[in-house]
Amino acid sequence: MTIDKRKMCILSAIVDEYIKTGEPVGSNAVLHCLNMNVSSATVRNDMAFLEKQGFLEQPHTSAGRIPTYLGYRFYIDNLMAPKPLSTKEKKLIDSLLNEEKLQTADAIVDTAVNVLSDLTQLAVVSKSNMPVFSVITRVEVIPAGRRLYALLIITSAGSIKNKICRMEFDLTNQQLEYFAKFINENLTGINLDKLNPAMLQNLAIALGAYMMSLSPLLHAVYELGEEMSKADVNVHGEQNLLSTCGLNSQEVVTLLTHKNQLDYLLSSAFDGVSVVFGKENESFAVTNSSMIVSPYKMHGEQVGSFGVIGPVRVDYAKVIPHIEYVTKSVTKLLTDVIDYNKQNREDD
Numbered sequence: 001m002t003i004d005k006r007k008m009c010i011l012s013a014i015v016d017e018y019i020k021t022g023e024p025v026g027s028n029a030v031l032h033c034l035n036m037n038v039s040s041a042t043v044r045n046d047m048a049f050l051e052k053q054g055f056l057e058q059p060h061t062s063a064g065r066i067p068t069y070l071g072y073r074f075y076i077d078n079l080m081a082p083k084p085l086s087t088k089e090k091k092l093i094d095s096l097l098n099e100e101k102l103q104t105a106d107a108i109v110d111t112a113v114n115v116l117s118d119l120t121q122l123a124v125v126s127k128s129n130m131p132v133f134s135v136i137t138r139v140e141v142i143p144a145g146r147r148l149y150a151l152l153i154i155t156s157a158g159s160i161k162n163k164i165c166r167m168e169f170d171l172t173n174q175q176l177e178y179f180a181k182f183i184n185e186n187l188t189g190i191n192l193d194k195l196n197p198a199m200l201q202n203l204a205i206a207l208g209a210y211m212m213s214l215s216p217l218l219h220a221v222y223e224l225g226e227e228m229s230k231a232d233v234n235v236h237g238e239q240n241l242l243s244t245c246g247l248n249s250q251e252v253v254t255l256l257t258h259k260n261q262l263d264y265l266l267s268s269a270f271d272g273v274s275v276v277f278g279k280e281n282e283s284f285a286v287t288n289s290s291m292i293v294s295p296y297k298m299h300g301e302q303v304g305s306f307g308v309i310g311p312v313r314v315d316y317a318k319v320i321p322h323i324e325y326v327t328k329s330v331t332k333l334l335t336d337v338i339d340y341n342k343q344n345r346e347d348d
Helices: 005-021 027-034 040-052 069-079 087-096 106-118 175-189 196-207 209-228 240-243 249-257 257-268 314-348
Strands: 123-126 135-147 147-157 160-166 235-236 272-276 288-300 301-311
Touching: 005 027, 005 069, 005 135, 027 040, 069 314, 087 106, 087 314, 106 123, 106 235, 106 301, 106 314, 123 240, 123 257, 135 175, 135 209, 135 249, 147 209, 160 209, 160 314, 175 196, 175 209, 196 209, 235 257, 240 249, 240 301, 249 257, 257 288, 288 314, 301 314
Parallel strands: none
Antiparallel strands: 123 235, 123 301, 135 147, 147 160, 272 288, 288 301
């Protein structure tokens, strides 16, 4: 299938105009947008050709045309003129993603999600696979009350998670000191995803005479590690999605309720930006919507991704440069923070 330059200009003009107005675009509107010495009849013929090829559709007999999903995709891949971020916008993002303030990987990703949602006024979903690449750097046990003990796990990504463990009896200082030494000697430097039932059983046996008294703490450490290694999908700016005209509110609520169904789409993101349209995929079944996905990395490894969700007629030329800039910033910051944390551990 060949589309000549004039037809591509017409398709681009229709997509741009429809994104701005949300109304079907007629031939006169196309002529107004383009500096072409052609008649309305020629434009109508070209629009009919683009409709026949599946790039446009006519919602009403007397109305103009609107882009189809195929038309949007061709526009994004071949015709769109990205709107570069201004120096002011870049400085704002840089100031919000200030590595001196954000000293953990979780803080960087959480802040980036908020920044993207605020800048685009759209909903943003994220999934982080960083726990898979993180190693345990320290485990602490702190008495928190009668028969209560707080467990803390600190990872190489700077993540800190805690869990309260209730015992059937109080532990002596000797038992606590032994457990702290034992658990750090056996788990420091271990990847979170290596904490499995087989390792738990081997560690319990290695406790020897302390096995009966300290096994509940050991099991609590295992459960905490499991929680940390699960990469849930997080959403920010849900209200932006719920208030968007043209989206089915019930479909939006279903999507937000079952947000982890977006896991596959976020995990399978390739290098660079990709666009998924609603109803094209079972896990993203919101009619007239789209999700712009961009993965971020750490030391060259893809460790997560962001997805900006909005209406199908979102301003791709504006939103895509924003998600690209934020993603590149997060990739750099994650590498810097991990290297900084690693250097601090070596110095200690």
